[in-house]
Amino acid sequence: MLKIGVDAMGGDFAPEAAVKGAVMALEAIAPESRIVLFGDEARIRSVLDAEGCPADRFDIVATTEVIEMGDHPAKAFQAKSDSSITVGFGHLAKGAVDGFASAGSTGAMMVGSMYAVKPIEGVIRPTISSIVPTAAGRPALLLDVGLNVDCKPEVLAQYGLIGSIYAEAVLGIEKPRVAILNIGEEEAKGNAQTKAAHELLKSDSRIHFVGNVEGSYIFTGKVADVIVCDGFVGNTALKMAEGLYRINKALGGSNPFWEAMNYENVGGTPVLGINAPVVIGHGCSSPKAIRSMILTTEQCIRADLTKRLRQAFEN
């Protein structure tokens, strides 16, 4: 039995959207998977009732507090010891659940990732990543997308390995092509950071490094399956894509490529390089987005991602 921990109180429309999303996910998860909801039990049961879903389809861990978006993440994580996020991470750390997902406070999710679950030994800096659609139809992984905005080359190089393992284990891409986001194809191009990281990535025999990828090719799928960049650039790229998606949609433009860009289909942001699967959802998550986030978490658990990452950093 796999246990997927889900914060029922996370996100702007919680608990309604979170619980509805969990109900939607029931049909899609494996028979041996079970969703564990953390939150206000009465409210969770009331949403399940309204949805006509028997409460025994879930495990419920009753909590009494909620970390709000305005709370100081680190302080609230400690002070609100009975919050859904703090209790969820407690369960994750002791193995009572196999992964944890929330659309709540990103800051608190990071505090839990770094201090309750902790980085894998050997990982300099954990990272947050995003799955992006490509015109080729297969997904690509972009990392980091906002956690580490001042990255040393060594950190970027590790992201190549972390991303490669994720792409292979979770996305099912054999021998994933790893590239570093840069301003030109040629090896000598770039800023000081990417030039140094390029060298390190090139010498890492554990990954299939294909060199630089320019911004124009991120979404083509032609060059790379894993795209490494620092959190400043990755965050900007991701937000730019979201912004263009919204503008395009508002103008009536729509096609399968752009729909795949819709955050509802993306499935949240995996935190990688830590000792358990953690996925962070968009604050404004709809039930559909929560469903995607839960499925991403399940995939990470089923792929034994943490074990694979640990093995890679043992050497």
Add this chain to the structure above:
Amino acid sequence: MLKIGVDAMGGDFAPEAAVKGAVMALEAIAPESRIVLFGDEARIRSVLDAEGCPADRFDIVATTEVIEMGDHPAKAFQAKSDSSITVGFGHLAKGAVDGFASAGSTGAMMVGSMYAVKPIEGVIRPTISSIVPTAAGRPALLLDVGLNVDCKPEVLAQYGLIGSIYAEAVLGIEKPRVAILNIGEEEAKGNAQTKAAHELLKSDSRIHFVGNVEGSYIFTGKVADVIVCDGFVGNTALKMAEGLYRINKALGGSNPFWEAMNYENVGGTPVLGINAPVVIGHGCSSPKAIRSMILTTEQCIRADLTKRLRQAFEN
């Protein structure tokens, strides 16, 4: 009489595309503007003949050499002293033309900008910028888009002033809103570079600084008219937008917003912070793109951009 210098030998489809574009520009430029073509006179005349355009509509400065894309920019600029770009910059430096535009070697254009025309005194680093469309219908200016990939905060801060002057003088935007591209709206967000640049921009009373702008808002037009970033991020953002435009178009998506993203309509990349108007076109420029590039150059000349920039940096 304003003289707009145009490299007839620049770009993948020169001289045909360059000369055709110049012919197309004739209708759009002011009566007192005149285009000066630099290049192989016989070939220029032959294209004009084929277009049914009298050669006396242009000044022609005959040159015998061409700096190729594969040439080393700095060496070729010197060695090929009768190349269209080198001769063009010679004319620009001595005031025989009032601006110069080329879709040829970007490297050679930068060599000419830095060594023949030279930076304006007080400008730490000249910049290349791009006009981007917004959903609001008015253009925004993004800078730097690839020249300075490792920017000190002081350089970014100057880009705010340079961009503000361009937006006001050339784009006709009154009191342009200047923002710094960042990963969050809040002042404390960002990497070390943007945090420091934010402080400098905030204290510059000559510009209307509105704070941070996130990637999602670059193309909305809601936050800023001038968006400052380092050349690595700007180049990535620009190429990403171009890539998404192409994917969208290949999938049959089209609307006025995306068409404005088409490089053919953008009008090239002004080099800013130097002692004369210089505009660099896309290497694969079509005649329509060349026309846009020439019109941008004319706008810079007519707006007295160089004088305004010089005045701003005199203090």
